[in-house]
Amino acid sequence: MDAILLQILNGLDKGSAYALIALGLTLIFGTLGVVNFAHGALFMIGAFCAVTLQRILSLSFETIDESRTDFLGNPLKVETPYVEAWFGPDVGMAIIDWSVPLAIFFAIPVMITIGFIMERGLIKHFYKRPHADQILVTFGLAIVLQEIVKYFFGANPIPTPAPDVFRGSFDFGVLLGFDPYAIAYPYWRLVYFFFSVTIIGAVFAFLQFTTFGMVVRAGMADRETVGLLGINIDRRFTIMFGIAAAVAGLAGVMYAPINSPNYHMGMDFLVLSFVVVVVGGMGSLPGAVLAGFMLGILESISSMNEVKAIFPGIDQIIIYLVAILILLTRPRGLMGRKGVMED
Amino acid sequence: MSTSNPTRRGLLKTGAIASAGLAVPTIFTASSAAAFTNEPTGSTVTLGFNVPQTGAYADEGADELRAYELAVEHLNGGGDGGMMSTFSSQALNGAGILGKQVQFVTGDTQTKSDAARASARSMIEKDEAVMITGGSSSGVAIAVQGLCQEAGVIFMAGLTHSNDTTGKDKKANGFRHFFNGYMSAAALAPVLADRYGTDRNAYHLTADYTWGWTQEESIAAATEALGWNTVDKVRTPLASTDFSSYIAPVLNSGADVLVLNHYGGNMVNSLTNAVQFGLRDRIVNDKQFEIVVPLYSRLMARGAGANVAGILGSTNWHWSLQDAGSQAFVRSFGTKYGFPPSQAAHTVYCQTLLYADAVQRAGSFHPCAVAEALEGFDFDGLGNGPTHYRADDHQCFKDVLVVRGKENPENEFDLLEVVEVTPRAQVEYAADHPMFAGGALGECNGG
Known part of the structure; x- marks a missing residue:
């Protein structure tokens, strides 16, 4: 029982990442009708926003310590971060320590700008092209973005730790009457789950309770009629692309302490996120979120040794198996709307 | 008087035979034209460095490439000579290999077996590389080792740690300096x-x-x-x-x-x-x-x-070792690039010197002569203490380092500390050990 609970918790944070990426994918598909294969790269760029801010905050000046030597026997160059010199060692170290949460504020404008540039500079030229063309161009763009990041940051993962206060794990075992540490769950993964729920709630609230969101929803339902009412729906959809990019970016920023960012991390999530979108129902925002969490939990449970003893290799195929089953029984996905991608 | 009556069937047969003949790569048919594959005839000799330049191991590949370039510089008499001065075999003299200036070509393995084989094949066929070296993955090393065996060139493995490289997948043309599982x-x-x-x-x-x-x-x-x-x-x-x-x-x-x-x-x-x-x-x-x-x-x-x-x-090796070979290499690499070398850099540098030294001692670039010079070769001064290249499986035997992640690193390179140098005798095993069984070295192929 404790093992199942632990895997459900695991699935929640994995599902959080799937849900956030799938939410952005669905926003772009629902508004612009574009299948954006570069969305995983936006997640990756978000994680590298955290890396970049960490490096900016760690910018240092050199002093020579004659009493010590480096690996070549030369006097040691000691690097002191500027923030430590300006604000004192304690405050300076605390600022660097909190670089990941601070990167949220750094990533939002960066990601919205990247989203605007992507949409205006490239993707808008492919609105009327077949989905295959859109997939090819956005996939190509994803590879270009990956290679740019690799050029500047290298191929190896870069450690981007969470603040010290979130190190370690929360002991759910004792709380639920199990043995101590039977269900231990990392603090930062809990933070990630609650952060994701907050972002998802904020996006839904924005679409549901603002005039802007109402127009966007109307445009998603019937773009032509909204246009005939004299509303510039294209401009609003461009803004939605920026918001979707920011959602993916924020998912990446907060994911950085979970797995050290590397240039390829977006691709690792991309395919699964597309399956999540299809299972949830093309164009359905609640469907994307529901499918994200559902598939995340199923993937985690299927990787239990007891399950794999019965069905070897099930953890590798469970998501695709569930996708096939759902599409056979509900061809539009869990919450898909009639008419989306059916023309 | 005979007359020829061309038929459609005959034409197809002839075409198929001719196509099959043309399709056989030149590396497998070159033996008739030269004594061995890519025999260097001019004043230069070309080595092929096959490392991951893209993909997940690109940083390790970049470090390997730095070490290869350093080795070529030292072989050609440039720089401070690095470990050539501490190498127990003093056959190398800084005048290239057998008097031929060393040049190199590079390939990108992408850490994928098929891509690695394609780049190695290209370096052998187009660039006439007489030796291929590199790799940052056992899957890649085993694949390229097999290709080099077929092509008749020597393969000096880079970073490959699987028992299989010198176990069930060992080849007569392949040699590994790196340790194994x-x-x-x-x-x-x-x-x-x-x-x-x-x-x-x-x-x-x-x-x-x-x-x-x-x-x-x-x-x-x-x-x-x-x-x-x-x-x-x-x-x-x-x-x-x-x-x-x-x-x-x-x-x-x-x-x-x-x-x-x-x-x-x-x-x-x-x-x-x-x-x-x-x-x-x-x-x-x-x-x-x-x-x-x-x-x-x-x-x-x-x-x-x-x-x-x-x-x-x-x-396999760590830059903090204090022996003369390690210190010479760290000094040489650190002065040129500004940071200490990795174990991947060390092993490929050693492999390049070992190949060059074997050619020099054999007096020939012929793969089988080189293989013979490397088999059973005992040497020292390359950073791992007394080392033996075993003839039975082409595996190097040397001391192994047990390391521990450092609690309070002083800089970004100071991450590991050596806790024990395990003597060579403790890590040696019989050539027919069950974990290495299942393959045969076979015969050396000179092309």
Whole structure:
């Protein structure tokens, strides 16, 4: 029982990442009708926003310590971060320590700008092209973005730790009457789950309770009629692309302490996120979120040794198996709307 | 008088035979034109450096390439000579190899077997490389070693740690300086027993490919021989990035040691996940829970950051070694590039010097003469102490380093500390050891 609970918790944070990426994918598909294969790269760029801010905050000046030597026997160059010199060692170290949460504020404008540039500079030229063309161009763009990041940051993962206060794990075992540490769950993964729920709630609230969101929803339902009412729906959809990019970016920023960012991390999530979108129902925002969490939990449970003893290799195929089953029984996905991608 | 009556069937037959003949790569038909494949005839000789320049191991590949360039510079008489001055064989004189200026071409393996074979083939066929070296993965090394055997050129393996490279997949034209999974286990197990006791329960997470399998087999056998119990061995797909669902079952498995048979990005992520789940803070079976990483790399330790502190593993070489060879190499590499070399850089630098030295001693670039010069060769001064290139399987035997992640690193390179230098005798094994059985060296192929 404790093992199942632990895997459900695991699935929640994995599902959080799937849900956030799938939410952005669905926003772009629902508004612009574009299948954006570069969305995983936006997640990756978000994680590298955290890396970049960490490096900016760690910018240092050199002093020579004659009493010590480096690996070549030369006097040691000691690097002191500027923030430590300006604000004192304690405050300076605390600022660097909190670089990941601070990167949220750094990533939002960066990601919205990247989203605007992507949409205006490239993707808008492919609105009327077949989905295959859109997939090819956005996939190509994803590879270009990956290679740019690799050029500047290298191929190896870069450690981007969470603040010290979130190190370690929360002991759910004792709380639920199990043995101590039977269900231990990392603090930062809990933070990630609650952060994701907050972002998802904020996006839904924005679409549901603002005039802007109402127009966007109307445009998603019937773009032509909204246009005939004299509303510039294209401009609003461009803004939605920026918001979707920011959602993916924020998912990446907060994911950085979970797995050290590397240039390829977006691709690792991309395919699964597309399956999540299809299972949830093309164009359905609640469907994307529901499918994200559902598939995340199923993937985690299927990787239990007891399950794999019965069905070897099930953890590798469970998501695709569930996708096939759902599409056979509900061809539009869990919450898909009639008419989306059916023309 | 004979007349020819061309028919459609005959034309097709002739065409098919001619096409098949043309389709055979020139590297397999070159023997009639030269004494051996890519025999250098001018004043230069070309070596082929096949390393990952893109993909997940690109940083290791870049470090290997730096070391190769340094080795070529030293062979041609440039720089400070590096380890050429400390190498026990003094056959090399800084005038190239057999008086021929050394030049090189590079290929990108992408850490994919097919891409690595394609780039090696291109360097052999188009660039006329007389020797191929490199690789940052056992899958790649085994694939390229097979190609070099067929093509009739020498393959000097780079970073490859699977037992199979010089075990069931060994080839007469292939040589490995790097250590292997068996040696890691033989060096590490006694240290583990000494530090953590002999009554331990180990849980293995293993990368699901040739290196992971042989590493797991080796470390499980070595620790079980010292009294440890293996609780479970779980294979993880090479493409895994989040290991949380594999780490979680460890919590309730009764294991008090987690062995991560992972390398590269797998190692960084699985170790990070294990630490996040508080494994190192746990007391299980009245013992402190421990994590072991059998194969360490400084470049990977950097990715895992503070999570490596206190964790034991093994390595082929480390820049902090104080012997004359290591110091000469670190000085040479550090002066040129501004940071110390990795173990990958060290092994490929050694392999380049060893090949050049073997050619010089043999007096010929002929692969079979070079192989003969390398077989059974004893040398010293290349950073690993007295070393022996065994003729039976073309595996180098030397001391192995047991290392531990440093608790308080002083800089970004100061990540590992050597806790024991395991003597060569302790990591040696018979050529027909069951873990290395199943293949034959075969005959040397000169092309």
